[in-house]
Amino acid sequence: MPYDVIIIGGSYAGLSAALPLGRARRRVLVVDAGQRRNRFAAASHGFLGQDGAAPGQIVATARDQLARYATVEMLQGAAIAVAGDEQGFVVQTTGGPVAGARLILASGVTDNLPEVPGLAERWGRHVFHCPYCHGYELNQGPIGVLATGPMSLHHAQMLPDWGATTLFLNGAFEPDAAQLAELDRRGVVVERTPVAGFFSEGADIRLADGRTVPLAGVFTLAQTRITGPLAAELGVDIEDGPLGQCIQVDAMQQTSVAGVFACGDVARLAGSVPLAVASGAMAGVAAHRSLIFTA
Structure with a gap:
């Protein structure tokens, strides 16, 4: 059975997107390559309630909490290709193909130092x-x-x-x-x-x-590039800014391609953990609503 939503990226934005979907009892798959952008830092600051926590510990706590929701699954691996449209998407991962009705791109960006x-x-x-x-x-x-x-x-x-x-x-x-x-x-x-x-x-x-x-x-200020090939393959609108690329989204984190949402650093020109979490929560809610309310 296809998933309701496939989330590409299991860092702060992707895990945040999974939470409202899991609480709505939707079938969710988070595909995580395990490359958090702030993995080089010993501590994360500025996130209310987690100020000074180790980045890996924040993610571990989030994963533990998501594990309570039976409809949320994790797949350790990379997403390497995608095909489809609003009627359904098939994502090729290093663990095999997976299908879903909606996509959330939360793969982040890579810093070119x-x-x-x-x-x-x-x-x-x-x-x-x-x-x-x-x-x-x-x-x-x-x-x-x-x-x-x-x-x-x-x-x-x-x-x-x-x-x-x-x-x-x-x-x-x-x-x-x-x-x-x-x-x-x-x-x-x-x-x-x-x-x-x-x-x-x-x-x-x-x-x-x-x-x-x-x-x-x-x-x-490092130059950034979008991590992974999926954004280009899907043909979402991408903004080229003075510091690199980001996916263009509206206030609901909807991209230019129907059924595809984006959140976190991949969808904004400036990144931080609290901003990533906020945009992920919005993307999760918006993806859920798109499954209910059709045009």
Whole structure:
């Protein structure tokens, strides 16, 4: 028997989408490849009731709670192809084909990090993207912003609330006079010397001229791409933003393709755990209602 809803992705958004569907006693399959975007971080912050919890523990608790609902199933594996329309979808997974009346895409995005020596090894520990998630724990120490493009200006303007901030342009862009004035207004120091890399155990940056800048943490904006092939195969509308791709959805997380919903980081240009959970809950409710109310 086909599932009512197949959810691609078993992280925060996907599991959140499964909950209202399970409570509605609908047959749900969550296909999870096990690659949470924040798997590199030791703690997750900003999610009410779970502030400071380990990311894996949040997911484990959610899975335990979903296990109470007999109609919710988990499939460990990747979704590799899809075919169908609102009349029904067939998803090819590494565990075999599965069929469902509705799809929720919650596969997330993959971060393409700046190619700076030592950065990848520090991602999620000393180098971050979200000030609200990691800024407080730097205890107002010195903060670096490693520019990847013009959007880094906004990043640098935000971060002085968490600590004295230096913007490392690293050849990514050159602020104009008005932008420099805004940075000065926020007390941001602009460093034009190229970055050679990270060479200490922590976040300290070494510049091409040999100077080392001590830092409590560094923030940067990675380019993102949609994880997995399903969005492209389904032909959903995709927005190309300055930081990468995301699936376009309406207020109910409905994509441009009937019967297909999307939630979490794959469906918004800025990601966090609480926002992913909220959009997942909406996608689950919307998918359920679409099974009841037909046009």
